[in-house]
Amino acid sequence: MEPAEKFCSACGASVAPDAPPASPPLFAAMPSEAAHRIGKARKWLFAIAVLTVVLGFIFYAIQKKAVEKQIDDVRAQVAGVDPSVVDDHFVKATGMTFEEAIEHDRGMVTLLLVVNLVLACVYFVLWLWAKRKPLPATVIALLLFVTTHVINAVLEPSTIYQGILIKILFTLALVRAIAAANEERTLGTSSR
């Protein structure tokens, strides 16, 4: 090595005690706009997790009441009919006996609650993960949110306009956070 050289040309290590760092952290501080967008998306993720739990219990209560009322109505309708005739009718229509159909409907209501709780857990985990890895966490959150709400819209078209403002704001926040996290990673501030 020559005396004037401050860095090893083979490995890049500093050889002079007063030399600046080999790779100056030009982008070490995340641009405040990107940090702001990611922080905002994280707040939305937490809010959606809480909202999913709350709405899950509300929908559970509503659905349970509706299903029990439906069961009572059907029981009243078939009160005087021979149970085997009722079962034959149900098996032809649904592939289940009368009691199996009741058990199935009640199970679906409980499953709906469990699904909402699982979704809330996923959003919560993504909220935690987004602090360390904002790009993959926000991408997954966007895919999850869009998919669940589009499925809901197809199964129950009346849900399209329910909470439309929250849906739009959350989607926008995620899209902006993805752009910010992607930009931040492209600049090289994140470790790959």
Add this chain to the structure above:
Amino acid sequence: MTEAGTCSSCAAVLKPGAAFCAACGRSTAPPPVKRTGSLYLAIWMYVALLGVQLFLMIVSKVTEDVFTAEVVGTVGFAVVTLAFYFPCRERFTVREPVAFPRYWYLLVVLAAVPIGLGVHAYVRGVSSLFGLHAPLGFEDELAHGWIWASVLIVVMPPLVEELAFRGVMFGALRHSLTVSETLIVTSFAFGLLHLSIPSLLTHIPLGFYFGWLRHRSGSLWPAVLAHACHNAFVLALVTV
């Protein structure tokens, strides 16, 4: 480097064959090409595939002909995947194999048995836990005979889904994410596009496994084989 032999950062003359600038310590290697647009292409492809799945759902709901909807859906899925793959296949072809000995193909086939048993037990467990009496699936395909069932369950989905998730999406995301992040995102996308939240618990690990095979081998074929063996085994379990 701005010009041959000088550092792009401080313009000092570089030593021949130097990996770093001796004056400022900067690497002389050209910066890696990061294709940021690939991330958005992967997201748009997911949205397009979701559109196909929803179209399939609507068609089967309106016509009550699940079989035709399945055929149309499979073709639509393939068309969308190829439409994204062919125009920019060089961008999506990421090969960074680690190690995949030939005898692992045999392990992949054998692994389908415990994995398939686990998935089947989970589905039965959920059904029994919540008192669900709905059929376990594949009735519409089997009603048209074994050949159609094999094509629609064992042959087409592994080919099309692996090309979509482990081919195009994996390659596109790999430009912006690390290997483990890419595996996680593609497995979520794979699980979500099956449009069933309860099955996320089985499909996300499955997607991760198929993605890992693709990463280890640098090829889609081990993942296609694993997917096909899994589907074949589950089909056999359901029908037996």
